[in-house]
Amino acid sequence: MKKHDQDFIRRQNRLTVFEMIKNQHPISRAAIAKRTGMSPTTVSRIVTELTEQGYLFESDQVSEGVGRKSTLLDIVSASVLSIGVELDRGHMNVGIVDLQGNLLCGGKYPRDPDESPDKTIARISEAIDGLTKLQEIDRTRIVGIGVGLPGIVNNEKGIVMFSVQLGWKNVALADRLKELTGYEVAVDNELKVKALAEHLKGVAIGSSRTALLGFGNGVGSALILEGEIYRGETNSAGEIGHTTVDPNGMMCECGKTGCLQTYINIGSLLSEANRIRPIRTIEELFEARRSGEQWAVQLIERALMYMAITVNNIVCMYNPDSVILSGELVDKIPEVYEEVEALCHSRFIWEPLRGSFAFHRSELNERGVVIGSGLLSQNRFFELS
Amino acid sequence: MKKHDQDFIRRQNRLTVFEMIKNQHPISRAAIAKRTGMSPTTVSRIVTELTEQGYLFESDQVSEGVGRKSTLLDIVSASVLSIGVELDRGHMNVGIVDLQGNLLCGGKYPRDPDESPDKTIARISEAIDGLTKLQEIDRTRIVGIGVGLPGIVNNEKGIVMFSVQLGWKNVALADRLKELTGYEVAVDNELKVKALAEHLKGVAIGSSRTALLGFGNGVGSALILEGEIYRGETNSAGEIGHTTVDPNGMMCECGKTGCLQTYINIGSLLSEANRIRPIRTIEELFEARRSGEQWAVQLIERALMYMAITVNNIVCMYNPDSVILSGELVDKIPEVYEEVEALCHSRFIWEPLRGSFAFHRSELNERGVVIGSGLLSQNRFFELS
DNA sequence: ATTAAATAACATCACTGGAGAAAAGGTCGG
DNA sequence: CCGACCTTTTCTCCAGTGATGTTATTTAAT
Numbered sequence: 001m002k003k004h005d006q007d008f009i010r011r012q013n014r015l016t017v018f019e020m021i022k023n024q025h026p027i028s029r030a031a032i033a034k035r036t037g038m039s040p041t042t043v044s045r046i047v048t049e050l051t052e053q054g055y056l057f058e059s060d061q062v063s064e065g066v067g068r069k070s071t072l073l074d075i076v077s078a079s080v081l082s083i084g085v086e087l088d089r090g091h092m093n094v095g096i097v098d099l100q101g102n103l104l105c106g107g108k109y110p111r112d113p114d115e116s117p118d119k120t121i122a123r124i125s126e127a128i129d130g131l132t133k134l135q136e137i138d139r140t141r142i143v144g145i146g147v148g149l150p151g152i153v154n155n156e157k158g159i160v161m162f163s164v165q166l167g168w169k170n171v172a173l174a175d176r177l178k179e180l181t182g183y184e185v186a187v188d189n190e191l192k193v194k195a196l197a198e199h200l201k202g203v204a205i206g207s208s209r210t211a212l213l214g215f216g217n218g219v220g221s222a223l224i225l226e227g228e229i230y231r232g233e234t235n236s237a238g239e240i241g242h243t244t245v246d247p248n249g250m251m252c253e254c255g256k257t258g259c260l261q262t263y264i265n266i267g268s269l270l271s272e273a274n275r276i277r278p279i280r281t282i283e284e285l286f287e288a289r290r291s292g293e294q295w296a297v298q299l300i301e302r303a304l305m306y307m308a309i310t311v312n313n314i315v316c317m318y319n320p321d322s323v324i325l326s327g328e329l330v331d332k333i334p335e336v337y338e339e340v341e342a343l344c345h346s347r348f349i350w351e352p353l354r355g356s357f358a359f360h361r362s363e364l365n366e367r368g369v370v371i372g373s374g375l376l377s378q379n380r381f382f383e384l385s
Numbered sequence: 386m387k388k389h390d391q392d393f394i395r396r397q398n399r400l401t402v403f404e405m406i407k408n409q410h411p412i413s414r415a416a417i418a419k420r421t422g423m424s425p426t427t428v429s430r431i432v433t434e435l436t437e438q439g440y441l442f443e444s445d446q447v448s449e450g451v452g453r454k455s456t457l458l459d460i461v462s463a464s465v466l467s468i469g470v471e472l473d474r475g476h477m478n479v480g481i482v483d484l485q486g487n488l489l490c491g492g493k494y495p496r497d498p499d500e501s502p503d504k505t506i507a508r509i510s511e512a513i514d515g516l517t518k519l520q521e522i523d524r525t526r527i528v529g530i531g532v533g534l535p536g537i538v539n540n541e542k543g544i545v546m547f548s549v550q551l552g553w554k555n556v557a558l559a560d561r562l563k564e565l566t567g568y569e570v571a572v573d574n575e576l577k578v579k580a581l582a583e584h585l586k587g588v589a590i591g592s593s594r595t596a597l598l599g600f601g602n603g604v605g606s607a608l609i610l611e612g613e614i615y616r617g618e619t620n621s622a623g624e625i626g627h628t629t630v631d632p633n634g635m636m637c638e639c640g641k642t643g644c645l646q647t648y649i650n651i652g653s654l655l656s657e658a659n660r661i662r663p664i665r666t667i668e669e670l671f672e673a674r675r676s677g678e679q680w681a682v683q684l685i686e687r688a689l690m691y692m693a694i695t696v697n698n699i700v701c702m703y704n705p706d707s708v709i710l711s712g713e714l715v716d717k718i719p720e721v722y723e724e725v726e727a728l729c730h731s732r733f734i735w736e737p738l739r740g741s742f743a744f745h746r747s748e749l750n751e752r753g754v755v756i757g758s759g760l761l762s763q764n765r766f767f768e769l770s
Numbered sequence: 771a772t773t774a775a776a777t778a779a780c781a782t783c784a785c786t787g788g789a790g791a792a793a794a795g796g797t798c799g800g
Numbered sequence: 801c802c803g804a805c806c807t808t809t810t811c812t813c814c815a816g817t818g819a820t821g822t823t824a825t826t827t828a829a830t
Contacts, residue, residue: 003401003422004394005820006784012389013784030810037388039786044811061793067809068793152737162737209618221702230610232704233594234741242735243698246631247690254735305632313628317606317702319617350627350639352537352547356619390785391819398820415775424821429776452774453828773830781822789813796807 013038015382017046018055021073022099023205026059028070047073055079075099080381081141083128083183084374086190087120087149089113089165089217094127095367096137097374101201103367105131117160117171125180143381144184146373147173148193150218155235158187164253165217186377190214191238192229193372194326194362195222200375203363204322211320212362213240215307215336216328219261223318229376240314241265245306263306266328272299286333304336308343315353326362337361398423400767402431403440406458407484408590411444413455432458440464440484460484465766466526468513468568469759471575472505472534474498474550474602479512480752481522482759486586488752490516502545502556510565528766529569531758532558533578535603540620543572549638550602571762575599576623577614578757579711579747580607585760588748589707596705597747598625600692600721601712604646608703614761626650628698630691648691651713657684671718689721693728700738711747722746 013036020032029047033040050056059074077098084103086093090113095106109127111120124147132139151163158174160166174185195212204210210224221238223230230237241261242254249258250268262268266282273279276295279288288296311323329336341359364371398421405417414432418425435441444459462483469488471478475498480491494512496505509532517524536548543559545551559570580597589595595609606623608615615622626646627639634643635653647653651667658664661680664673673681696708714721726744749756 003820004397006391006394006782007820009389009391009394009819010784016388028810040811041787041813042785045784048812063794063809066795066807068791068811070810233706234704234738236738236741237702237704239701239704239735239738243701244630244694244733247694256733256735259735309629309632313698314702316624316628317622317699319619319622319624321618348629348641350624350641350644353619353621353624356621388785391817394819413775425776426778426822427820430820448829449774451772451828451830453776453826455775771830774828776825776827778825779823782820784817784819786815786817788815791812792810794807794809797805799804800802 013042014046014050017043018050018382021056022075026072026074028062028072030070032073077102078104078138079141080143080378081137082143082374082377082381083131083145084370084372084377085124085145085147086369086373087111087124087147087166088190089150092120092124092127093366093370094124094131095370095374096131096142097371097378099378101197101371101375103371104137105134106370107131113167117168117173118176120166121173121176121180124177128181142183144186144377145177145181146193146375146377146380147177147185147187148190148369148373148376149187150190150220152234152236152239153187153189155186155188155231158185160187184377184380186373186380188229188373188376189220189222189235190369191220191222191326192231192235193376194364194368195224195324195372196229196375196379197364197368197372198324198326198360198362199224199227201364201371202368203324203360204358207320207322207358209318209320210322210324211314211318211357212324212326213307213310213314214327215264215325215330217266219264219310221310221314223320240310243313245309260306260310264303264310264329269299269303282329283332286335304339304343305348307336307340308348311340311344312348312350315357316350319353320357322358322360324360324362326365326368330361331365398427399431399435402428403435403767406441407460411457411459413447413449413457415455417458438464462487463489463523464526465528465763466522467528467759467762467766468516468530469755469757469762470509470530470532471754471758472496472509472532472551473575474535477505477509477512478751478755479509479516480755480759481516481527482756482763484763486582486756486760488756489522490519491752491755492516498552502553502558503561505551506558506561506565509562513566527568529571529762530562530566531578531760531762531765532562532570532572533575533754533758533761534572535575535605537619537621537624538572538574540571540573540616543570545572569762569765571758571765573614573758573761574605574607574620575754576605576607576711577616577620578761579749579753580609580709580757581614581760581764582749582753582757583709583711583745583747584609584612586749586756587709587753588745589709589743592705592707592743594703594705595707595709596699596703596742597709597711598692598695598699599712600649600710600714602651604649604695606695606699608705625695625699630694645691645695649688649695649714654684654688667714668717671720689724689728690733692721692725693733696725696729697733697735700742701735704738705742707743707745709745709747711750711753715746716750 033043058071060072061069077100080099096104150165152161160171162169177185191214199210212222214220219241242259246258250262252259289300418428445457446454448454462485465484481489535550537546545556547554562570576599584595599605604626627644631643635647637644
């Protein structure tokens, strides 16, 4: 129910042109006009404006057959920079991301799981100071900070509602970090920004409906619809960790029984494994399976089956065009992706939907959250400007 | 990546004004201007135009305190009519729906489950002829036909991909019906249009994210996002009947095991019941439970539990602001709604999401599909005009 | 006299379309 | 073989269209 006026048109068209160049560079003015349906005049005017603001440059002259050469336009990728932050229980990652989603520089910092929010926020700020002091970075080009973390986030107000992994509850992360650094801060759930990154710069470029699944210390999913993160009413959409997959199953920390996460969480798998014999890491567990220990075979096969079931349930409900598997389990253990995919295709996907989507493994891996957070904050910036 | 131009603005603003009057009638020009942010001039101009086209009329003059009286505007509800059709295995419903979602007239017609598509389509056409011959109906105001049916539908092309209930596969319903009647035809899944009806005229007015669940001969769900049906890639979003809820469960007709529908389908419940003793209808089954027959208690309680689990899974994935229960089971058996709601609130909804959504029972009941189909075709009409 | 609703006349501004300059390839006659 | 000429394409300039917004005016109530 919002009005539309000339200003809206202008901003929208500017954005359309900019996005098109960002995604399909290098490209000529004429090609943009053709593809968007705008008149060449309009495109030219917008391009002039964007060039003056330093976002674009004319990269080359190329002959398209007969006629005047077309001048190709390209993005000045360093014209907009943002800082991406990944917060997790035991570590944090900070990086500087450019317009094209490249990680210009970055660092990994350990974090004490019991660290207070204030301490962590201060250390993020220090890390940013450190990175931006590197000479190549033009600090005036930084438009904001994005933070991705596990847990439920109020993304509008930038508040971490609660995060089991961080041990946080009701932390006004955005406000405090903005106070400290002066930059605009966007906060969101890690899987949501990771999905955004894969959609914009990873394996799901061009997809209209991307579903990303994260199998790791938590279990979750995220959905990108027409380039936008689907959030739901309280930004909790995709919290599949507590969907019930077996009413007779184990007790979950949430107080229900048979939650999905009790079957495929790394923590749950390890604690189950330790009923048999001491197992420290998930790699050890898979090693035990490879060497044929029956209990490990059973435990892991059950987990893999539930992962395939989860893919099916996601596909039935979201009906996406791309499904991406990600998370520690997928990144660290090569067979997880392959076996889940095989299970899906052979048995667990409802037949009418087989082939309705592309199956991918995360391409950006552990850089996904940092890149996604950075891109999120850039998106926020462009929406406003 | 589409251009925005003045024409787009104009259409959009016209629609905005029209929608606002439709939803908040009666309302004055000034109030519309305030709420949309448009200038009074623009609103006045659009109102004049819509009035000339016969969609609006000035209903009353009301003094809002000091100052000139405001003239209230209202919808001419009969200015746009459409035909809603509900197709099901054993019957079909046809009705005429006005702008406000009122069912002006309608009829129920039996259908032979083995009837061929051509026969059914011909009978729909006859039924429409019958209804439109009623004198009160201004046939020139009818803008199209909407059809809702169980099954997977290609809504863009109006093709019924397949429908177990109707026994149809690859039927070009829209094209054939358009040929026969001359009207534009929109086709969609019954739950999707039912959700649309509840969102526009039923129990979920004003909701931004409505999830509707249908428990009946099939099991399904539909999601309305910001007033639009969420369809997914192949218009199959929300097909929860074949999400897996118990990998060790019963064989489903789809070839997988433990599909949700094997637990709560009316058909499945009856066939399970008949292992014990002959049971014809779902009412009989619930009667058996009320009289304390243990097998019936168990069977039904299991079903109710799975319904609650389904609500939880929907809530976790879609994170809606409203959840609507509908379908034959809910409509015919009063305790289903109450018990499922009780189960949800006491045990089955993940704690952080309790209270994040409103729980409703379908308000339009068996008229929902007819009304929704009619409104769908009206929406289609307004998008184009 | 003041306030609010509706309207009329005028102003603003984003896009369009046509004309024209620039630049390259193709064609054709000498 | 080569230069003149034509065609095609890109891009820009300028006037024109049509949407909304602004300001002033009329009407009606406190």
